[in-house]
Amino acid sequence: MDGLLTPVSVIRTEGRKTGFNPIQELDTGTSEKTRPKSQPSLPLSPEDALHLLRNEPGYDPLVATLKFLARDQPQDPAAFNIRRPGPLSAQLVQVLVSEIVPSYWALLKEDTNGRKTSGLSLLLSCLRSIAGVNAVLARLKASTQETKSEPAGKGKRPDLSINIGALLDLLCELLAGDSCIMDAWGLASAGQDSRPRLRSLSQELLAIFGSGRIVSITAEADIISAKENTKRATVDTWPADGLKYTKWLARNIVRGQLSDPAEEQTKLFSDLFVKALRLGHPDTLVKDVMSKILLSEGADSQRFGLLLDSMPQMDQRKVLFSVLKVFSDEYLNRLGLCESEQSKTTIAASAGAIQSLVRTSETRRNHLVEWLASSSGAGLGEGIGIRRAVLAVVSQDKDSVINVLEKSINQLGDQLYIKHSPILQQEAHVQVLLLSAGYVSRISLIKLTILLRTSIWLNAISNRLAASHQRARFLGMVVGEALSGLVNKDDKKLDFHMEETKLGEGRWYKELVEVFDRVGPMNPLLKPQVSTPALKKTASAAPAKRPSAARPPQQGFIIEELSGEEADVVPYVKPDSDSEDSDDDATLVRRDKPKAPVYVRDLIRYLRDTESYDHQKLALTTAPTLTRRKANYGTEVAEHAEELASLLVGLQDKFEIDNFDDLKLQGMIAIVVARPETMGSWFSKTFFDGDYSVSQRASVLIVLGLSARELAGLETSEYAAAASFPSKALPERVERLYTGSGPRNNELASGSSLKPLPPNALDNMARSITSDILTPMAASAADAATGPDVLKLSTFTSRLEGAQQQSGSSNPKIKTKARPRPRVRAIPNTTAQLLSTAFFSPLTARFQAALHSPASRIRGIVFQPHLLALYLKTLALVLHAAGPSTLALPQMTAELWGLLLGTGVRAHAVGDLGVTQAVLFALLALLDVNGDRMRDVCQDMGKEVVETQEWVAGAFAGLRGGDGGGEEEQVKMLAAGVLVRLREGVEKYRLLMVGDLIGYG
Structure with a gap:
């Protein structure tokens, strides 16, 4: 063995301190003229640091070099800063990413303890810049391509997957925080007065953070790393998730816009907003940005308007329509027909928020008119609340609301529109027409009178009455009677003498011309900003304990031996053995098994607990029966139906539960059967608007198809009989007298029985x-x-x-x-x-x-x-x-x-x-x-x-x-x-x- 190793050189270590490890010291090669002998491992200049990093330094010299590069720099723009763009900083960043991170990442992670002087903190401080993130992405893409290009027959290099994992962890650490983009832009633009130079830097930043490059590269690398390294499968690489990355972008945009930015920074974050809209989650982005900038206490509504002002016109239209959808989903759809006083307050607040976005912009007001009167607009499938809020804003301008009414009347009588447009679309436009007619009658009654005497109006009513569809005729009659009542007297009003136009839904439609909504303050929609310390203090406050009642002293013996005269006392029967106690190992016996939920709120709590196998299985097995049993008793299902359905749609089989898909489908079917009027349309909306996978959307379609057949009486679920209360069912012996067989043998009398559903049930x-x-x-x-x-x-x-x-x-x-x-x-x-x-x-x-x-x-x-x-x-x-x-x-x-x-x-x-x-x-x-x-x-x-x-x-x-x-x-x-x-x-x-x-x- 001694002959296998040949010494190359001998270094004397005399005079070293006791305990010094000579293996950790490396000769940096720096000449004695440029470096004092007292500090042989500390760089004196950026060139020195670059030379030291290229020669595989020890850990202590590495930390010292990182401390030198990450030190606070003076305000002098001429001073070197590794986070600013430059040729020397680019070389240093490249060396750190390509050589230092693969070799020292494990040691740097062990040295992290929250201190700013730790090795990991110093490294992240050096790389938190546009050049740093770009270098990590370039290195990550190169490593991924190298892994994919390896021949399939040969063994793969294990270092590649390790390096990819290290780069993924580094990228997650670099992007952590809500001020990452703002800090990177501030360092890059510091001291830059040239507009072309600032424009070039902004384009580079947008190309990195707003183009989806981070998501695509990180997702591909994460898949490869998870295949090669099983430990990576449990690591949350959040930049690879488009939804999480969009939420991170929203938080950074909010931080940048609320920091009182200059004109260039406002334009930058506005362009970043536009780029982020194309990443696939526009509604989520708009909702997160709007909730923090526009709908928070103390927020300045003009900040959101500044973002819109810097956007192109088409992007302003897209953002404005997304804002309307967010208001509808979050606040107005839950109001139903909007007949309560609280509904008027919420609508007025929503109108105030929309008005703050439109302000004096004629273009954005025209976008609202287009949304109301276009053939595919007016919020298809949404409640009437959003249309009332938008019309309250549009009615502030006389010409705009008259324009809406004229377009709505022209559209009402279009024969192609009547024949081919969905009935939900026609109902939404009829609501817009009636609401706008009410505003016009209050603003200019003579204008409404002239419109109702034109041939366009007469042809519209005639075409509606000649329609083959009963619902289209009903809408035409309602509009004719309602608008005629605004301009004509009692003896000249149009009246079709139809009961359906005078009661119920027809009466509600005709009363829309009397609706008048105002633009109010946004206070009912504002979300309070609770500080973290106060929240912790509230959470940690222990509730006051009630004084326990004094127990009387026990008298007599606790254990008393019976005499022979009392031998006739019958002792208690020995309890049967518990199957759970049959295990020889007492540590395996569980005494804390949860009980099946008996309330819908407990069912929701079990479904949310994704870390408990028992809760998940109990919730899935109980959901079909519990939902059907509670459908007509109380308001539990009605109040929690949407929340319960959303949990079931997005539920994942984390524990590989038996019959998971079947139980999940039966739970959703039970919700639809319990509340078909609302949940049928909710599942339809979820299929198109929800952020779900193809398999989850397919399950929504299966639920709608099977639920429709069960409601029609063509199918009978086995859970329907199990969910019935005893008071609603005859005893089995009595039921056999009427049916001629047992309750289970004659389930097919009105249809087939739903057995465990296969994947191809439809x-x-x-x-x-x-x-x-x-x-x-x-x-x-x-x-x-x-x-x-x-x-x-x-x-x-x-x-x-x-x-x-x-x-x-x-x-x-x-x-x-x-x-x-x-x-x-x-x-x-x-x-x-x-x-x-x-x-x-x-x-x-x-x-x-x-x-x-x-x-x-x-x-x-x-x-x-x-x-x-x-x-x-x-x-x-x-x-x-x-x-x-x-x-x-x-x-x-x-x-x-x-x-x-x-x-x-x-x-x-x-x-x-x-x-x-x-x-x-x-x-x-x-x-x-x-x-x-x-x-x-x-x-x-x-x-x-x-x-x-x-x-x-x-x-x-x-x-x-x-x-x-x-x-x-x-x-x-x-x-x-x-x-x-x-x-x-x-x-x-x-x-x-x-x-x-x-x-x-």
């Missing part, structure tokens, strides 16, 4: 409905066919039978004898109307709003193939559950048919069997529900029928089939069924379609 349900519709058609075609025809339906029976056997369907085999087609179950109109207003309309309306939304992220999510197919199947299931007795069936048919033919749905169906199957299934459900009104469909939607027939025929011809009952074969059979139904309608009602089809093609 697909199975769609397949079952398709089979029920196509089986009679195939049997009739097999009997009637005497030879080969175009669709070859003589072989359709055997194909369908093979597909059913392969998919495990329990439907009966197709017989040669034709069976009568099963009729769609007719359910009460109340439930059908509920499915239309709370489930179907919100889904279709928000889909169209998402298509016209400027945020491309929403369109990308909606048109994801799997999600789009599931969305179309959900709409079809809701329509099928509503049934043919739905009063809104014509409007629902028109909306779904137009959605299938337009909006790019057919384009996404090309080359994707899943989307094609979903489109064909939706068409089949449409034709099945409208089977008894096919004449009206062909008369009102002739072009759509012919266009659909041509598209389905092309899809049928493009499918090969013949794959033994595979997916393509099933899609081809589905296309054949749709094509047969369409051709039956076209052949039967061809004469009705002739006039509508003139010029088609």
Whole structure:
């Protein structure tokens, strides 16, 4: 072993202090002329520090060098500062990131103890600059690329993953705090008087912090590091999360804007705001910035206005619309119909906040007019509160409110708008029209009178009354009576003598012309700023203890031995052994197991406790039954439904609980069934607006589809019987006398029973409905066919039978004898109307709003193939559950048919069997529900029928089939069924379609 090591040189260590470790001392190579002998390891200049860092210094010399570089610099701009841009500072930063951090990061982390003189604090002080963050990102990207370029067959270098982990930790430490960006800009711009130089520095800062570069590089590096190092999987690398990074940017923007900035700094943070809006979370960014700058006690509303003034016009519009959405979600939607006095106060405060943003800007006021009167505006799906607040601001200018009224009247009578716009959109615009008419009547009654005598107004009412949809006619009648009552006397007022316009909702609509909201102070919306010490003092204050009541002294023996005469006393029975006590190790026995929650607030508390397995499992298993049991008893579910639903939607399977997905879905279904009027639209809004993954959005669609079928009576959940109170259920023996069987054996009397839900629950349900519709058609075609025809339906029976056997369907085999087609179950109109207003309309309306939304992220999510197919199947299931007795069936048919033919749905169906199957299934459900009104469909939607027939025929011809009952074969059979139904309608009602089809093609 001695021969393996050959000494290169010998260094004498005479005169050293006792205990000195010679291994830690390195020769820096500095000449004796430039360095005193008394301090051999301390740099005297930045060049000295650079030379020392490049020669692998010991830990003590490294700390001394970092202390020299991080020392407080005088105000003289000519003095060297490593945090200022310069060639020498760039070299020092590069050496620190590429050489010092990989070698000494572990030691630097051990030396951190909160002191400013610790090694880690000194290193972070040297690198907290634009150049420092940029160097870390460049090094992190290079290490990531080097790791990805390594050959798969060879062993990977372990140092790369370690270095990536060290750089990720360093980046998290550098970006920590709310003043990181402001401090970096202050150091970079200190002493810079040249505007081109300041502009160059601001562009560099925006490119680093506002372009999403940090998120993309950090996310990729974090994934690679977590694969190579299991310890990294539990580390929170927050810059890799787009939402957390956006919140961090919001806090930095707030700190920079509230620090009384100069003009250049205001422009910088305004540009950073614009950049951050494009990172994918604009509403979160606007909400966080607005809550701190505009809606905090002592805040100056002009600071938020300064941010808007420095933005381009289109970005001002985007921010203003996001502000309106935040006000609606946070304050106004919870007010409902806004009939209480508290609602007026909240609306006035919201109007005051919006007015502080608009101020004297004519451009931003025009943006509000556009939001109210545009064909896709006015807050689709939002409550009336936000429209009242915006109109209170717009009414401050006479010309603006008159402009809103004129545009609303023109839009009211547009035939294309009446026919193709979602009914939720029309309701919102009718509310705007009525509110603006009330303001105009108070400002200038003569102007309103002139408007109601024009041909535009008369045509609008005529077109509304001639509409095929009952809801569109109702809105036209309400508007006509309300506006006529403002300008005409009692004997000349328009009156349709309809009960629906005089009671309930019709009366509420007509009373909107009397609403007058003022612009008030923002005090009801302000959030108090509680200081941290006061908060701690309040939290630590112990509640006063009640004096305990004095206990009487115990008398007699505590333990008394019985004599033989009392042997006839029966002793207590020995308790049965507890299964939990059977373990040999007493330390494993648990006595603190939580009990199942009995209140909804306890259920919410259990769901929030993501660190407890017992709480999570108890909450999931109890949620379906508890929610259903409490639905009609008290107000617990009504008050906490949205909070409970949001917790369930975002819940993650952290502990790998059995049947986690099924229990989660059943809990959400129970909430929708308990509160269908509100939670149906809430889940629809969550699907489009919530910040959730594709799988979570898919679960929302599954919940809506299954809930609709259960409300329609087509499904029966096993939790429904378990949730009923004993007073509502007969004893099992008595119930058997009426039903002829046990309670569990006859659950399928009104529908099937919901078993544990598979991941493809909607697909199975769609397949079952398709089979029920196509089986009679195939049997009739097999009997009637005497030879080969175009669709070859003589072989359709055997194909369908093979597909059913392969998919495990329990439907009966197709017989040669034709069976009568099963009729769609007719359910009460109340439930059908509920499915239309709370489930179907919100889904279709928000889909169209998402298509016209400027945020491309929403369109990308909606048109994801799997999600789009599931969305179309959900709409079809809701329509099928509503049934043919739905009063809104014509409007629902028109909306779904137009959605299938337009909006790019057919384009996404090309080359994707899943989307094609979903489109064909939706068409089949449409034709099945409208089977008894096919004449009206062909008369009102002739072009759509012919266009659909041509598209389905092309899809049928493009499918090969013949794959033994595979997916393509099933899609081809589905296309054949749709094509047969369409051709039956076209052949039967061809004469009705002739006039509508003139010029088609």
